[in-house]
Amino acid sequence: MRQNIPLEQAQSILEACVQPIGKETVRLNEALGRVLAEEIVANEDIPPFDRSPFDGYAFRAADTQTASLTNPVTLTIIEEVPAGYAPTKQVTPGTAVKILTGAPIPEGADTVIKYEDTEFTETEVKVFGPAKPGANIVTAGEDVPKGTVLVEPGTVITAPVLGLLAALGLTEIVVFKRPRIAIISTGNELLDVSEPLLPGKIRNSNSYTLQGYLQTCGLEPVVIGIARDKKEEVAAKVEEGLAKADMVITTGGVSVGDYDVVKDALEMFGAEILYWQIDIKPGSATLAAQKDGKLIIGLSGNPAAAMVVLQLLVLPIIKKMAGRSAYANKKIEVILKEDFRKASPRRRFLRGTLVFENGLTYMRTTGGQGNAVLSSLIGCNLLAEIPAGSGPIQRGEKLTAYLVDC
């Protein structure tokens, strides 16, 4: 069994284990936030035809080459085309079409002029200068030309993607299925949130925090509940989770103590332990196992340690399962805003928030960095790395950090 491995090795091991879990078709109005499972190629131009950006007159630019303020060209208005209507006549030399915002450019016309820049009656329009061919025409396909690959598979459907799918008339969209993630909390000390505190007990907050992170990423948590520190009980809950979900996350019971029964429980029903412990702080107490092609991730019972590993390692893996092509956390460089006084014999990740100042990217830590300090995950969108063997870090030093927004 691999033990105390680098984060990157854990990442590769888990990445190799997961695949998108299948596709399904959803209606357009259920597609927001889902992950596209097919390439979207524009089967039409968006917009679908050349059109006028304002109310004016469409005509042949060539007709106005001699026009001037003192010697305007007069064109005969042969038709009026509002938005939503198709022109029925062709523009020939000496004629113009009154055209309204969003209406299609009539055949024969190659330019549009604003009505404010003309003099007009119901039947005639005067143009006071030479028009430029192509001027004031929003061309078909200005937004997306027909044949363009509009979005690649693996893209999350955001609001503008949704709008463009609508513009193309796509009412049914093929997306990746959402992975279902089972959540199990282990520990004799855990109470349900609604129970009053008893001596030695704490409330099961990890289940809520985990659900929150998973839902924020558009995933479906399946809460299995609390298992006491008995390997038979943990094993039974994990097997229930495997039956109901595509992956299982447990919290607690993965350290080295007498009551750390998760590893034994997994081995009991034949799961293969992929690794135990990662060489980082916080969150070294963690493991991964596999059973029948499904991953089981054991996180620390300490809230912050659990959530840091969730963000650094587990959410990217789940995003890969969800079909996202850009599943890895982005790495950026930040300047530390304040001193961090502790030495870091071990590779450490600091919780912080991105601060923009004068075109530079800074990180301000979000509070205490202890294993139990969940409050410093509020507003935390950066996990900055301090290499193993570092002394105290001073403000102004540069660190590499992962962006951990979902």
Added chain:
Amino acid sequence: MRQNIPLEQAQSILEACVQPIGKETVRLNEALGRVLAEEIVANEDIPPFDRSPFDGYAFRAADTQTASLTNPVTLTIIEEVPAGYAPTKQVTPGTAVKILTGAPIPEGADTVIKYEDTEFTETEVKVFGPAKPGANIVTAGEDVPKGTVLVEPGTVITAPVLGLLAALGLTEIVVFKRPRIAIISTGNELLDVSEPLLPGKIRNSNSYTLQGYLQTCGLEPVVIGIARDKKEEVAAKVEEGLAKADMVITTGGVSVGDYDVVKDALEMFGAEILYWQIDIKPGSATLAAQKDGKLIIGLSGNPAAAMVVLQLLVLPIIKKMAGRSAYANKKIEVILKEDFRKASPRRRFLRGTLVFENGLTYMRTTGGQGNAVLSSLIGCNLLAEIPAGSGPIQRGEKLTAYLVDC
């Protein structure tokens, strides 16, 4: 009527018109993404008691001041306390309690030592050096001390906030009501998404894009549908929207042409026009009105122009209605990644995406900047400002930009 006003003036006018629309109580498992309407003060320490971070022995540090490798101190084990149990005995001189990860520190003890650093039997433990008082104790309130204001009203409930609410045993949460936003699309040219294209027609994509942006911000869109370019029809739909929702957004019909009937429609049923046109590009064709204390926002029918104004001006206002204290878009400085060749006689906002490089913040434009180009809103998380009267902008120049992630 105010006309062609600066963006900031429009912002102040709209800000003055909106308030959170009320409070409601939700269960903890429905609270994610909602906006807190009350201050959350920790009514208990989190964690609730001093505890051990690992399996070991708890005792009085004073007992071990003479201990050394060659002359260890032997303590009598009086009890074993696993996580989830309360100690029943007090630690007195010469005694120790076997303590397991997460268990409460017994009275009398002021230090903990890892079991690996001792020699032990069932009844005795040998300590080989002087222990430090307070060492290896996770103190009560390390995460959140009792009495702390944990979260202020106006805060969005993210995953770690949810977890901390759970840790405090708060099963019902007072949040602001979600504003309902009615969406109306105006235009003779509009087809439903499911209809085949006809000459001169386009599909009603704006409704989907708007729904997407509103839902991404945790809001409830109410789709009223399409109104033709007749003021009676627009007025009827807007009145339906006002009856069903807390605010109405229309698209189309707000420019200066013959078929721009939205302003007339609003005046027809007695809405007060707050302003018409904003001095920016894209999106100058926009208006705001008020009727019986509810806002009506008219956006351009051009997809990108509409969505830029939505992000710059309207979403912040809606976030204020939703009760968020941090509702304004953050302003940052970015370095342009490529040339923008056009001159900007008018104040212009460029769509782009944030790029982090070597600790600096850059913006890469996301595509064409025309009024109709919705595709350049894909991946757009920045709207960078080019001041009125600017010539072409070269790569490497600094611009001020609004972060427009929801």
